[in-house]
Amino acid sequence: MNLLEVVGVTHTYGSFRSFRRKEKAATALSDISLSIGEGMCLGLLGTSGAGKSTLGKVILGVEKPTKGTVLFQGQDLYTMGAAARKHFRRDLQVVFQDSFSSVNPRMTAEKIISEPLENYERLSPSELKRNVAQLLEVVGLHADDMTKYPMQFSGGQLQRINIARAIALKPKMIVLDEPVSSLDMVTQTHILTLLNELKAEYGLSYLFITHDIRAAYSVSDALAVMDKGRVVEMVQDKDEIFSSQQPVVKKLVSSILPEHPRNRTLLNGDVFV
Amino acid sequence: MDKQHYVLQAKGVDISVNSAQGRLPLVHDLHLDLKPGKVLGLVGESGSGKTITCMALLQLLNPKTIQIGGSIQLNGRELNGLKPKEMRNVLGKEIGYIMQNPMNAFTPVYTIGSQFVETIRAHTPLTKKQAIELAVSSMAAMDLQEPEKLMRMYPFQLSGGMLQRVMIAISMCLRPSVLIADEPTTALDVTSQMQVLSELDRLRKECGTSILLISHDLGVISALADDVAVMQKGRIVEKAEAFQLFDQPQHPYTKKLLQARPMLPMEYEREKLVI
Numbered sequence: 001m002n003l004l005e006v007v008g009v010t011h012t013y014g015s016f017r018s019f020r021r022k023e024k025a026a027t028a029l030s031d032i033s034l035s036i037g038e039g040m041c042l043g044l045l046g047t048s049g050a051g052k053s054t055l056g057k058v059i060l061g062v063e064k065p066t067k068g069t070v071l072f073q074g075q076d077l078y079t080m081g082a083a084a085r086k087h088f089r090r091d092l093q094v095v096f097q098d099s100f101s102s103v104n105p106r107m108t109a110e111k112i113i114s115e116p117l118e119n120y121e122r123l124s125p126s127e128l129k130r131n132v133a134q135l136l137e138v139v140g141l142h143a144d145d146m147t148k149y150p151m152q153f154s155g156g157q158l159q160r161i162n163i164a165r166a167i168a169l170k171p172k173m174i175v176l177d178e179p180v181s182s183l184d185m186v187t188q189t190h191i192l193t194l195l196n197e198l199k200a201e202y203g204l205s206y207l208f209i210t211h212d213i214r215a216a217y218s219v220s221d222a223l224a225v226m227d228k229g230r231v232v233e234m235v236q237d238k239d240e241i242f243s244s245q246q247p248v249v250k251k252l253v254s255s256i257l258p259e260h261p262r263n264r265t266l267l268n269g270d271v272f273v
Numbered sequence: 274m275d276k277q278h279y280v281l282q283a284k285g286v287d288i289s290v291n292s293a294q295g296r297l298p299l300v301h302d303l304h305l306d307l308k309p310g311k312v313l314g315l316v317g318e319s320g321s322g323k324t325i326t327c328m329a330l331l332q333l334l335n336p337k338t339i340q341i342g343g344s345i346q347l348n349g350r351e352l353n354g355l356k357p358k359e360m361r362n363v364l365g366k367e368i369g370y371i372m373q374n375p376m377n378a379f380t381p382v383y384t385i386g387s388q389f390v391e392t393i394r395a396h397t398p399l400t401k402k403q404a405i406e407l408a409v410s411s412m413a414a415m416d417l418q419e420p421e422k423l424m425r426m427y428p429f430q431l432s433g434g435m436l437q438r439v440m441i442a443i444s445m446c447l448r449p450s451v452l453i454a455d456e457p458t459t460a461l462d463v464t465s466q467m468q469v470l471s472e473l474d475r476l477r478k479e480c481g482t483s484i485l486l487i488s489h490d491l492g493v494i495s496a497l498a499d500d501v502a503v504m505q506k507g508r509i510v511e512k513a514e515a516f517q518l519f520d521q522p523q524h525p526y527t528k529k530l531l532q533a534r535p536m537l538p539m540e541y542e543r544e545k546l547v548i
Contacts, residue, residue, distance in 0.1 A: 048433065048462040155319065182459075184319040184489035189533040211462040214492075218535035239538055255467035257492030259534060261515045264496050 001074055002035040003173060003205050009033070009058055009068035011051075028054040029065065030229045036173070041199060041206040043220030043238070045213060045252060051229040052209045056177045059207060060094055061085075073172075090120055093166035097178035099158035103150045109136070109161055110146040116168045135164040139194060156187030160194070167198060173205040180215055192218050213241070213256055225249050279346075280483045281307040281330070281368075281451045286343035286353075288322075288329050288507075296340075299325050300507040303343070307451060310481040312473075314498030314515070316488060316530065322507040323487045324373075327453050330485075331370060332360045348450065366396040369444030369482075373456040375436035379428035385439055386424030392443055411446035412439065415472055434465025441472055445480070452476070453485045458493060470496050491534060495519060503527045 009032045012025035028051045036042050046052045057063035059070055061077045070077045072088055080088065093116075096102045103112050113132045117123060123131065133143035139160040150158055159179060166174050176195070180188040196219060198204055210216050216223060216238075223241050225233040227248040235241050242253055258264045288300040300322045307313050317323050328334050329341050332352060345352040347367060352360070364370070372378045379388060389408040393399060399407065405424070412420035415438045428436060437457060444452060454473065458466040474497060476482050488494055494501055494515070501518045503511040503526065511524040522528045 047464050185491060186318045186489075186530065186533045189535065192535060213463070214535045214537060217537055242538070251464055255463045256537065257466075257470075257490070257496050259492065259495065259536065260519050261495045261498070262519075 003038045003040075003073060004036040004059065004207075005071040005074075006032055006034050006055075006059065007069050007071065009055070009065045009070065011054060011058060011063065011065040011067075013054075027229055029058065032068070032229075032231055034224060034231060034234065036205050036207060038172070039199070039203045039205055040222065041208055041220045043208045043210065043216030043223045044226060045211065045216055045223060046226035047211060047252070050226040052211075052226055053177055054229075055226070056094075056175050056207065056209050060092065060175055061088070090116075090169050091172040092175065093169070093171040093173075094175045094177065095159070095162045095166050095179045097181050099155055099162050099182075100150060102162055103158065105150050107149075108146065109141075109148050109150075109153075112150075112161060113165050113168055116165060120169055131168070135168055136161075138167070138198075139164045140190070154187075156183050156190065159183065159187075159191055163191075163194065163198070167202065167204075170202060171204070173207070175207045175209070177209045178211070179208075181210065181212065188215065195219055213252060217241075225252065278308060279306045280309050280348060281305070281485070282344075282346045283330060284344045284346075286326075286329060286341065286345060288325060288334075288339060288341050290339045298507065299339075300329070303509060304512075305485075305502060305509075307483045307485055308500075309450070309483055310477060311499045312477060312484045312486055312497050314486045314488065314494035314501040315504060316491060316494050316501060317504035318489055318530075321504045323489075323504055324455055326504075327370075327455050327485065327487055330453065331364060331368060332357075362396070365392055365444070365449070366447050367449050367451065369447075369449040369452040371437070371440050371444055371452065371454040371457045374460050375433055375440050376428065376460070378440055379436065381428055383427075384424065385426055385428065385431070389424065389439075389443055389446075393446060396447055407446055408442075411442045415439070415442040415445075416468075417442070432465070434461050434468060437461060437465070437469050438472060441469070441476070445476055445482070448480060449482065451483050451485065453487070455487045456489070457486070459488070459490070466493075473497060491530060503530065 009029055011029040012027045014025055032055060044052050054063065058065050064078050072092060075084060077088065110132050113135055114128050117128060117131060132146060136143055136145055141157060141160055153161065180191050183191065192215060199206065206219065208216055208219050220238055222236045223238050224231050225248060233244050233246045233249045241249060283303055283305040286300065286303040289296050289298045303326060305313065315323055330345055332355060341353055343353065386408065390401060390404045393404040393407055408424065409420045412423060417423060417435065417438055458469050461469065470493065473484060477484055486498055498515050501513060501515050502509050503524065505526045511527045518527065522531055
């Protein structure tokens with residue numbers, strides 16, 4: 001059984017129907033099916049507006065799809081009972097792109113990370129503190145950073161805190177919605193390495209949403225490409241993406257920036273002679 | 274090459290800020306030379322002083338709290354210490370500036386057209402009608418579809434990639450000799466990133482504009498830059514021609530930056546071929 005199963009999900013926004021007005025809805029997702037096995041990472045690629053984040057929200061259980069079902073460990077997210085839902089919330093965590101807006105600016109790092117632990121586990125204050133310190137060390141920060149407030153951290157450090165919060169309850173799966181897009185190159189690499197280590201250590205599954213093939217490639221096992229609300233390409237082996245014949249995928253692959261000026265694709269003049 | 278050949282030249286620029294802890298230095302002894310028709314890439318991680326440098330070049334910093342030392346010359350004319358009123362004539366006309374976030378660079382309450390026309394008429398004696406014509410033609414040159422329709426639209430109705438291209442059209446319609454692009458593609462997705470970069474490349478070729486390209490992404494730099502300057506903690510640690518920098522990085526920080534990039538399989542192949 002797969003950890004997560006998305007079956008025929010269609011989602012539309014803004015389908016308010018009022019008296020005498022015709023139904024006007026924007027389709028964000030149409031008939032999407034995919035599955036993620038245990039310990040597997042699926043990279044979800046696509047340009048902006050392709051519906052990647054909407055799919056992420058649907059999988060997180062915060063946006064009920066118009067049609068279709070999402071099964072997490074065989075249970076439907078949107079019909080499960082309160083107890084099962086509480087359990088599910090523990091096993092599925094999320095990290096967003098904007099690290100600053102996903103934390104409360106008036107909480108210290110300690111409070112931010114201990115919040116999920118307080119909700120789910122009964123720990124004494126000293127145990128809680130020890131746990132938080134341990135988590136901070138795991139994500140590459142220091143235990144003394146506990147007393148700091150979000151504004152005292154840089155974007156990369158704060159993203160680490162978000163990751164620490166996500167792994168605090170040892171979840172089965174994390175939805176990573178563009179976790180590195182607003183960070184600089186060096187920090188990006190640190191975070192990607194950290195994600196890879198955590199995956200190996202805790203056997204985590206990821207849904208890695210991004211528009212950057214480079215980042216997706218370094219973390220994912222399988223890749224899916226979305227365009228205009230549809231999954232247009234799905235490869236189980238990430239290397240196959242480069243030989244795909246899909247025009248959307250080809251366009252994405254061709255806009256990978258060169259890693260060396262020798263391989264630049266833009267050049268059509270003779271500046272470098 | 275003698276001095277006349279540089280379009281924009283910064284010599285020994287020091288930037289420091291007054292704070293509660295006294296004067297804090299931000300940038301030390303910065304030297305940058307921009308040759309005509311060339312692209313100079315400025316690369317470094319966040320917090321290394323890239324943006325503060327370009328704000329200083331544009332004299333956009335508050336002189337009450339931030340001091341700029343050294344000399345900044347545009348076509349031989351000293352910019353440092355110029356009065357805001359005089360500077361206003363230079364900005365937009367002789368130096369174009371593209372910001373990181375195109376959504377914040379426009380006023381949401383005016384249409385694209387009125388903001389476009391305002392810029393043109395502030396610097397030229399053109400009539401409104403001529404200004405509109407110029408705006409439409411420069412947007413068309415930027416490969417934007419239906420420019421007349423775009424003129425009547427508000428910034429939030431366009432996507433990020435389109436807005437950034439409008440931004441480039443505005444900054445380029447007066448044919449400035451220098452364009453400062455501060456992380457022009459960071460807020461965009463990969464396909465619009467490629468489009469914006471190729472527009473910049475075309476500008477450089479067709480109009481001979483010199484571009485100061487600021488980015489943290491060595492991919493962007495390697496796609497466009499002729500010369501590269503690497504910045505760390507407010508200092509330029511290495512300056513070299515693009516090929517040389519990528520092939521033989523000298524400074525340990527440059528090496529670290531080059532290694533920091535996740536590789537794709539075909540690039541491993543190429544790497545092997547090179548060695």
